[in-house]
Amino acid sequence: MFKATEIVAAAAANAEAECIEQLKKTDAIPLLMNFLLNQENVLCRDPTTVAAKLRKMVIGGAGKTVVISDFDYTLSRFENEQGERLSTTHGVFDDNVMRLKPELGQKFIDLKAKYYPIEFSPKLTMEEKIPHMETWWGTSHGLIINEKFSKSTIEEFVRQSRIVFRDGAEDFIQSLDAHNIPLVIFSAGIGNIIEYFLQQKLGAIPRNTHFISNMILFDEEDKACAFSEPLIHTFCKNSSVIQKETSFFHEIAGRVNVILLGDSMGDIHMDVGVERDGPTLKVGYYNGSLEDTEAMEHYEQVYDIVLVRDPTFTVAQKIVDVINSTH
Template sequence: MSQRPNHFEMRPMTSPPLLSPSPYSSLLRLLLSRRRRPTPPALRCRLPFLTAAMSSSSSYSTRNHGSVVADADGLARKVAAIRAAGPAKLQVIADFDATLTRYWYDGSRGQSSHGLLRQGNEEYDAKREALFEHYHPIEICPDIPLPEKAKLMEEWWEKTHGLLIEGGLTYTAIRKSVVDASIAFRDGVVELFEFLEERDIPVLVFSAGLADIIEEVFRQKLHRSFKNIKIVSNRMVFNEEGRLVAFKGKTIHVLNKNEHALDMAAPVHDNFGDPNGSTDDYSLVKKRTNVLLLGDHIGDLGMSDGLKYENRIAVGFLNNNIEKSMKDYSEAV
């Protein structure tokens, strides 16, 4: 949900100088290259504070200044299997906020697709900020049981969506909010998208944010479309005057992304006026049984639950509560 700068939080290892120029592309080249390589330079692409959630083993190793691999041998086996199957069997499933986008932006917390939004109504912006103050500590607390937390997250999202409708949000306000936003894609994301598009590898972006804002971020920050990318997120309904009147479907929050069918996905290119359509029939996505999953929340592991995958490499970006959450992230499966 909404995020605001926090100058008192310890900053994890995510500053651009510590990263390779194109970490995402490096990881994909590793997966798709058929050359034999030693085991396991699997994460030597230096993804920022990365956890490859591979097994429930309590022993995990740190590598390369901030990457953690729970089961190096298991990871190497999966990399080999994905390479052998080739790009026709691979798909990427990614969270958006703080995964594809930077958690830190110009020395402060980057904004999320919810947090950047300004309705043009100070009263309602303040009400949404008050909801953030109440619920965000719950969201990031590792001690609250997931079923209890899921109910509270749904409550937060529903209240926020109600305020957006009641406050008269317009699409014009969305465009202006993105122009003024402190949001940027992580280093290497554009190269990743281009690498995947060239090989017709589909990308499903699952987000608990707002699809219309995510599409506007793509439009303003990348200035191009990608025919292989689809978005599953909370989608708005606007009237003829461009005013928000409703949301489509069931609310998607940080802990229930796995409950939503893939047919909720909308291709990014449709919103850029691309007449060519997608080169990949998304009815075939479920036949792509190798998955690279990218997320920053334990709940993001559920994004692939609707797929009968053969191999999944899950990459977790541990952005906050580093010491308390490291063990949970490393043992997650």
């Protein structure tokens, strides 16, 4: 029989050992924060809060982590080395259709010219923008369906597209898969385009990767015949468009710590609807003008870490590496 004093001593020893183990896990946090705060292109409004979130994530480890990421201009690059704007998933049709059917291609381009400024207008509220986004997405999707593009044609469009991964994004996706960290790609773009792109670049879609996006539905002849419902646009990327029976909910059960990656104001609520009690570390890519200090300040207010004109996945990779290295 243990004496009461021995039981207390054993409990204290276990608590101390656990405390030491947790301290070991969080030793890397000061180094990571020092790295972040010394990068010229990194903005961090509240380093103390960021460090606290990272500490919880490191203690939880890979088994408690899930990554929720936008695709267009987040996993993919905004521009190339020459400063030329690259394509989004919807832009794949803009680029390719213009070559094959200029009249139809011009319709896609005209839609973007009209609605893109509205999407990023600082003078309009989100509520004011939503009807315009619904019209833009709905009209664009209607053009795709009316043309009855085949699956093979769309796959070739992707092969010829100007979508480019951010430097290190492929390694990032594969490292998540290697450590069994789910990656949820939450996109207001076209999910099939993302799937085809990953298949072409990685050889296959990693087993840990899940999609919440607008999906083209095909008929028995593999012709585009409809889009999935509900419509997902920039400003409804939250639980309202997530089907609760979606398989990935089982995959992320118990994943209480979220790394959220986005590039717009519409991305900051992508974690809403994921039941958990851990922190969300929001990392935002700012692709706008360096002279627009007001816009950058807005990003700082809603994202924990802002990456200014950063074409790489270096910061996200370092964060995941620290989480993985402690287990």
